[in-house]
Amino acid sequence: MTDALLYKQDEGIVTLTINRPEERNALSDDKMFDAFLNAADRISKDNSVRCVILTGAGKAFSAGGNVKHMRDKEGLFAGSPAQIRDGYRHGIQKIPLSFYNLEVPTIAAVNGPAVGAGFDLACMCDIRIAASSARFAESFVRLGIIPGDGGAWFLPRVISRSRAAEMTFTGEMIDAKTALDWGLVSRIVDDAELMNSAMDLAKRIAVNPPHSLRMAKKLMREGEHMRLDSLLEMSAAFQALSHYTKDHEEAISAFFDKREGNFKGE
Numbered sequence: 154m155t156d157a158l159l160y161k162q163d164e165g166i167v168t169l170t171i172n173r174p175e176e177r178n179a180l181s182d183d184k185m186f187d188a189f190l191n192a193a194d195r196i197s198k199d200n201s202v203r204c205v206i207l208t209g210a211g212k213a214f215s216a217g218g219n220v221k222h223m224r225d226k227e228g229l230f231a232g233s234p235a236q237i238r239d240g241y242r243h244g245i246q247k248i249p250l251s252f253y254n255l256e257v258p259t260i261a262a263v264n265g266p267a268v269g270a271g272f273d274l275a276c277m278c279d280i281r282i283a284a285s286s287a288r289f290a291e292s293f294v295r296l297g298i299i300p301g302d303g304g305a306w307f308l309p310r311v312i313s314r315s316r317a318a319e320m321t322f323t324g325e326m327i328d329a330k331t332a333l334d335w336g337l338v339s340r341i342v343d344d345a346e347l348m349n350s351a352m353d354l355a356k357r358i359a360v361n362p363p364h365s366l367r368m369a370k371k372l373m374r375e376g377e378h379m380r381l382d383s384l385l386e387m388s389a390a391f392q393a394l395s396h397y398t399k400d401h402e403e404a405i406s407a408f409f410d411k412r413e414g415n416f417k418g419e
Contacts, residue, residue: 158188159210160195165203165359166352167196174211180270181219182228186244193251200418203359203366205255206351207278208262214287215271223296241301245270249303253277254374256367258358262351263287263338268326269296273304276311279370282354283329283338284347291317295324310377312337362400363418 159170169192171178173185180186196202209215222228229240252259252274261267261278266288275281275289291308293300300308300321308317312335320327332338342350358366368391376384395401399419407414 157185158192160192162202163352165201165363166206166355167192167202167204168206168208168348168352171207171209171215174209174213176219177213177216177266178209178211178271179216179219179222180245180248180274181222181230183244186247189248190251193255196255196257200363202257203361203363204257204355205259206262206348206355207259207274208264208348208351209271211265212286213265213271214261214263214267215274216266217269217271217273217292220296223298245302248274249277249307253303253307256370257363258366258370260351260355262347263289264344264347266290266326268292269300270302270304273300273302273307276304276307279373280354281332281338282347282351283332283341284344285329285341286344287329287332287338287341288326289320289332289337290324290326291320292324292326294322360413360416362398362404362414362416364398364400365395368395 156172159168159172161168161170171185173179196205218229223230229244230237232240258280259278261275261281263275263281263283265284265286267275268288268290269292272289272291291300291304293304299305305321308320311317316335327335329338329341333341340350372384372388372391375387379387400414400416403416404414
């Protein structure tokens with residue numbers, strides 16, 4: 154795994170750390186994009202993974218696109234309009250398609266500013282925990298550009314359409330308290346306790362039967378665009394599969410035995 158994104162696994166929990174602290178974990182080049190795609194592919198193929206935590210090295214979660222590269226027309230921002238369009242489609246836009254569709258639950262441990270594409274990356278996760286120092290901004294309009302990585306799709310689904318419009322049209326930064334009030338994050342913790350809190354939550358998730366976790370997440374994702382009758386049909390099929398897993402049998406036994414279950418993904 155490239156050092157642009159550190160990959161660490163502790164039993165069933167993978168921690169991904171964006172590792173460009175000198176650039177405030179910017180997301181502007183193929184090395185970073187490929188690192189995310191490789192990590193997503195590795196996680197998808199590893200049935201031992203039950204939960205993923207995403208965070209940033211240093212004092213920022215991610216500052217989004219590299220503004221110096223924008224100024225100098227480098228990397229993602231180089232070339233003709235047609236080349237830039239293709240650069241987005243074959244570069245950064247592959248991150249939401251791969252990361253958002255991970256089968257396992259994902260937690261963004263937001264350790265500092267999450268700005269632009271970095272903010273959108275946090276919105277791709279299922280759960281967001283904020284450090285007290287976290288800040289959030291859908292700041293594209295302030296640079297005369299638009300959310301090019303799917304932010305216009307993610308943000309209204311995470312918070313209300315009105316709040317999403319306010320953030321998008323002003324480009325203003327909000328603090329962790331406002332993010333909590335708006336439902337953008339589920340909790341705020343002291344900076345020093347962020348990773349411990351994220352790991353504690355990940356363990357509480359990972360202790361559950363992995364097949365059930367993956368299917369429950371799939372239903373939530375499909376429910377964002379599927380009709381109710383179609384979702385109910387899909388739920389019935391998933392439920393039938395669940396009833397015939399060994400983990401379901403173990404869960405029932407553990408319930409009656411008044412003990413914790415031991416789930417193996419079978």
